Amino acid sequence: MAKDKSPRRPRAETPKGFRDYFGTDVTERKAMLDAIADVYHRYGFDPLETSAVETVEALGKFLPDVDRPNEGVFGWQDEDDQWLALRYDLTAPLARVAAQFRNDLPSPYRRYAMGPVWRNEKPGPGRFRQFYQCDADTVGAPSVAADAEICAMLSDALEVVGIPRGDYLVRVNNRKVLNGVMEVAGVLDPSNPERFTEERGIVLRAIDKLDRLGDAGVRALLGAGRKDESGDFTKGAGLSAEQAEIVMGFMAAKRADGAATAARLRELVTGSAIGLEGVQELETIAEMLDRQGYASDRIEVDPSVVRGLGYYTGPVFEAELTFEIFDEKGHKRQFGSVSGGGRYDDLVRRFTGQAVPATGVSIGVDRLLAALRAKGRMGAEAPGPVIVTVMDRDRMADYMSMAADLRNAGIRAEVYLGNPKNFGNQLKYADKRHSPVAVIQGGDEAGRGTVVLKDLILGARIAEGASLEEWKARPAQVEIARSDLVAEVRKMLA
Amino acid sequence: MAKDKSPRRPRAETPKGFRDYFGTDVTERKAMLDAIADVYHRYGFDPLETSAVETVEALGKFLPDVDRPNEGVFGWQDEDDQWLALRYDLTAPLARVAAQFRNDLPSPYRRYAMGPVWRNEKPGPGRFRQFYQCDADTVGAPSVAADAEICAMLSDALEVVGIPRGDYLVRVNNRKVLNGVMEVAGVLDPSNPERFTEERGIVLRAIDKLDRLGDAGVRALLGAGRKDESGDFTKGAGLSAEQAEIVMGFMAAKRADGAATAARLRELVTGSAIGLEGVQELETIAEMLDRQGYASDRIEVDPSVVRGLGYYTGPVFEAELTFEIFDEKGHKRQFGSVSGGGRYDDLVRRFTGQAVPATGVSIGVDRLLAALRAKGRMGAEAPGPVIVTVMDRDRMADYMSMAADLRNAGIRAEVYLGNPKNFGNQLKYADKRHSPVAVIQGGDEAGRGTVVLKDLILGARIAEGASLEEWKARPAQVEIARSDLVAEVRKMLA
Structure with missing residues (x-):
């Protein structure tokens, strides 16, 4: 028999999917977050730092099974057998705080939060299991003035960290308009909102892929379905050509200016009450922003923005960097999205049973840092001692x-x-x-x-x-x- | 049979032992950490931010059992059945990084780190399971110049956040002197260092309790043992009265100035090579600090400082706030310790097999914040918008x-x-x-x-x-x- 091995030394390794940040990686991110916090503060937002750990039931969305919590979060059982987990975003903890401290917090409650979140997902190049988010949300403000404010603040935040005007665009849309279009296309029945849920999900995901699949690919997904190059088939929404035309028309509704775009959207949702309400909200947001000097060179209505998340209920927005970079393959392409958000009204209700309107934005810290480095605004060698x-x-x-x-x-x-x-x-x-x-x-x-x-x-x-x-x-x-x-x-x- | 209950709403609660920080709680801590980071930076220290998650084997000290990791850390198994855990301090991750990146990092490597750590301990009033640490360490510097530098930097850090000179004292001692005293007292045998390990552990813990137990209590623990008021018996080190006298003499060795204290210590460790080396190191540290203007109103040699942790191998230090506050019972007492550290030479060796000298300090962020509030330096109502x-x-x-x-x-x-x-x-x-x-x-x-x-x-x-x-x-x-x-x-x- 072989002899007992002497105890193996521990491996000096960052766990798979995690990484360490050294020197300027730390200070540059900190400088960027400090500058953004300054803007958030000036808008009246207060900092909130929740614990990294939440109960799985408060996090929602992910449910524990017997052995270990579902994929998606890092979780464990505490001494009372309660499932705990690391937060996977900063919105779920905000909803918990807004419910828990609802008698003490000012209402509306404007808060910002910055910090790491954790995702138990397959790591890949540039995809880590711990990364920073930088959010600002307003809880308890039903008016779209709150959404307009978030858009203006996002624009200010991008400029203050060093993205010059002209190099970014905050694009705004409204889920209500999309719902109006769905209604006109016959896949939303206001008297029975649960009907066609699956079809609408497919439509939403199809629209979100316009960039990648192009017009024909999206039309295929709206209709019978689509076979990709590898031969895999994705089920379609089963819309007729006429129905699909209405949806495609929505995505192509952008006109030379906000007023013309709104007029075109109004045509498209004729007959849908929710759709018209959505257009009205977009016009109100545009007017408020215009009066503050945020013209369409900074913020514009763009019907092609839908945002992937299911929980948005009204305005949605996205900040895109419009300058070109060279990708890994040496091709020129636009830098793309660095931030997104929108209005969500059901997250606090989970806890209290009472609807609480909320809207907010999340800035992708790592992507924005990468953009600043691409612009030469960061990444210079810092002088040593x-x-x-x-x-x-x-x-x-x-x-x-x-x-x-x-x-x-x-x-x-x-x-x-x-x-x-x-x-x-x-x-x-x-x-x-x-x-x-x-x-x-x-x-x-x-x-x-x-x-x-x-x-x-x-x-x-x-x-x-x-x-x-x-x-x-x-x-x-x-x-x-x-x-x-x-x-x-x-x-x-x- | 009762009807099925409708699904219960999730509780909006911070998990037990965790807390949320609002508004000025966040900004005041941030301002304090920024000011300290400034000092660390000026001393040539570079920031390091490791992931919150480490492998349990890299963390060391805590070993997993089959069902769940031991008490002390929050841990779970990943998809490869490897045990992961949240870091419980910032020193263990530094040791891992120093080993993992030893070919890339400058040597010596001066780094600072600030961030939350997690302890799976029973929560209590003022004791939370997530709290901030703020550390600075030098890895790869064998000279006590590195320890002297840390002491000077600690003094600067306290002043820059608002603890005026005269309200704090950095107290320095050396484990080697203590070992010399142990040798003279007959509980350390240089030719067989493993002998008397248990006795030395008891002596160390007894000395650390001088404040609480007084002279007689410590003498009892050095000798046969001690029964406390509740009748519980704590085993003693079994030292004779003569042996105990030597140890007690060590703790009372402080004199009017550093030179006199060193002379007294030299007497006490006569005949012990390690003890004399320790005294020499203390004298060197004192000279270096004196030449930089850090006199005994800021940093002084104090033989009663031992620090609880077992892994220190040379100089140890502690920052104490000397002003008085009223405790919960309305009694006046000194504020006490807000920071501690020392030299530890074996943490990196765990990974590489090669000894790597290291020394560092950790500032207790929450206690220092409490001190600043007690001094009226913080906690004022911040003006709103x-x-x-x-x-x-x-x-x-x-x-x-x-x-x-x-x-x-x-x-x-x-x-x-x-x-x-x-x-x-x-x-x-x-x-x-x-x-x-x-x-x-x-x-x-x-x-x-x-x-x-x-x-x-x-x-x-x-x-x-x-x-x-x-x-x-x-x-x-x-x-x-x-x-x-x-x-x-x-x-x-x-």
């Missing part, structure tokens, strides 16, 4: 005082704390840290009361375009009095 | 433009979005929001091109000290031109 090198380990206290002097003057600085024996390693370390300046003091300099400053940025620039001889002849370093350390470093950093 | 009230719901676009004008001038402002019918509710809402100013425009004012500004802060002050008649006679409100809205509101807020 000034490195005080160690020539003589018996004089650590001297070196530490130099770093302290620099820091007390507001300059980021540190002493090299590795093994100081090999000076080359110290300069390699400074390089890895993107240090702009190295401070050097050997015994000779100490005796003279001086230090040497090495300009590492200038040094690198010289090194790039110079031969070794030239580089040696022009060492980017100066010997200065120890007492001038702060002033001379400041000069070099300027 | 200017509220634009709604007198005529057909003119929502007008009201929204007013709010937009104010916001564009940098003034926090919102339109009342509840049901506008009852104007009293609008003012109650403004009150709940701590709004400083209400903007009012009825039909008459609209006709005249004016708005009314109601100074709610002045109004509240008047109302406090005035009869109803006086209050009515001095309404703190003015009618102004609509075009002067921004300027007049700004004047009122000034």
Whole structure:
């Protein structure tokens, strides 16, 4: 028999689908979220930070089975056998809070929330099981003024983080108009709203795929169904050609300006009360935004926006970045959506039995960060600290005082704390840290009361375009009095 | 038989031991963490944000059993039956990262981390299952210069968040000195370090209880054991009176200044190589700090600091707030510890087999926030937004433009979005929001091109000290031109 193995060392690995964020990954996201929080705050929204853990029953949507909770969330049973889970978004916890604290919170309650959410889904390239969301919602405001406000705020938020006007568009639509179109097309019966639920679901998903499938693909899905390239068949909604025409007309209803688009939509939903109400709401939103100076170069009515989520009940919106980037395959394409939201009226009712109107928006933090990097607004190498090198380990206290002097003057600085024996390693370390300046003091300099400053940025620039001889002849370093350390470093950093 | 019940509504409840944070709870903590991050950054530390989820084997310390992971962490099995868990601190994930990315990270690696951690422990008053930690650690620096730097940085961090000099003290000790004392007392055998492990554990825990048990209680625990008031017996370390005397002498070794304390410690550990090395390290730390201007009014050597955690191997430190507060029972007491840390050299070795020196500190975010509130540095009512009230719901676009004008001038402002019918509710809402100013425009004012500004802060002050008649006679409100809205509101807020 084989001998018992000695205990295996634990693997040093981030769990599958999770990742760690280092340095500027953290600070750039933080700067972006801080700027957005500033905008949300100015609009009167208050921060809310709920616990990461919720009861599965409060989260809803996902139900536990005997062994473990369903796919979708990370869950476990607590000591009372209650199922708990990590939140999968920031909306479900808001609905719970709005119900739990309804007697204490102001009404309407405007809140923003930023933080990680967790999804127990198959990870893939760029798809992680933990990611940030950044939401703002208004609970308890039935008026579409609340929706208009969210759209204006979204526009402001995009500009404040560095997406210039013209590079984005907030597109607004209304589920009520879509329902009106469904009614006219004969797949919504106001006297029996449950009828045709399945057909409407297929229509909604088909519309959402217009970008990818094109006109013919969507028509196939509205009708008998569609076979894709791999031969897989997707069931269609079974609409007749006339019915499908009405739905297609809705998606093509966008006109040169909001008023013309509204007029076209009004034609399309003639005879549907809910449809006309929806058009009226869109017109009201457009007027409110226009009066605040948000013209169609920032926010526009666009009937092709439907949003995938089933729970929206009124206005829906989406922020799209309109500039082009090169995708993985080197093809030019529009950057696409970075944010979406809409009005949902049934999430709080789950808890209280009373309808509570709500509307909100969620910004895709990672996609927006990627956009800012694509625009060159972020991702620049952040300057590292000034490195005080160690020539003589018996004089650590001297070196530490130099770093302290620099820091007390507001300059980021540190002493090299590795093994100081090999000076080359110290300069390699400074390089890895993107240090702009190295401070050097050997015994000779100490005796003279001086230090040497090495300009590492200038040094690198010289090194790039110079031969070794030239580089040696022009060492980017100066010997200065120890007492001038702060002033001379400041000069070099300027 | 009873009829089937209709499905029960989910309970709107934060899970037991968790809590939600609203408004200033969130912003005050954020402001404090931002200020600390600033200090850490200036010292050359880089941010790291690890995932909230780790494999249980990487977390260590807690091992899963068949049914569910041990007490202490929240854990579950993933689809590959691997045990995952929420991190219980920020040090274990750092050790994992330092091992996983050892070829990419600079060495030494200075990192800071701020975020929630989770403990599956019995919740109690003020004890939650999710709370924030705020850590800074240096991995790969064997020199006590790294420990001295952490102490200086901790001192700076406390001052920058608003704990004035004189109201705190960073106290430093060294486990090596304690080990030297153990050696002299005969409970540490350098040739066989495993011997007396249990006795040393008891001694460590006894010392840590000096505050609570007093001299006699600790002596009992060092000797035969101790029976507490309830009659429960705690086993002692079995030291003789002479041995105990040596340990007690260690705790009483503090003298008027660091040099005198070091001299006394040197006497106590005479004959122990490890003990003398520890004293030497303390002297080096004190010299380095002194040279940077951190005198004993900020950082001092104090032999009574031992820190509970078993894994410290060298210097240990603790920040104590020295001002007095009133506890729940109305008794005056010192605020106590808000931060602690020390040198630990074995956490990375778990993964790699190679020793990696490390030292770091963790600030107790909630206790420090409580301290700042006790000092009146935080907890003030934050001013709410200017509220634009709604007198005529057909003119929502007008009201929204007013709010937009104010916001564009940098003034926090919102339109009342509840049901506008009852104007009293609008003012109650403004009150709940701590709004400083209400903007009012009825039909008459609209006709005249004016708005009314109601100074709610002045109004509240008047109302406090005035009869109803006086209050009515001095309404703190003015009618102004609509075009002067921004300027007049700004004047009122000034």
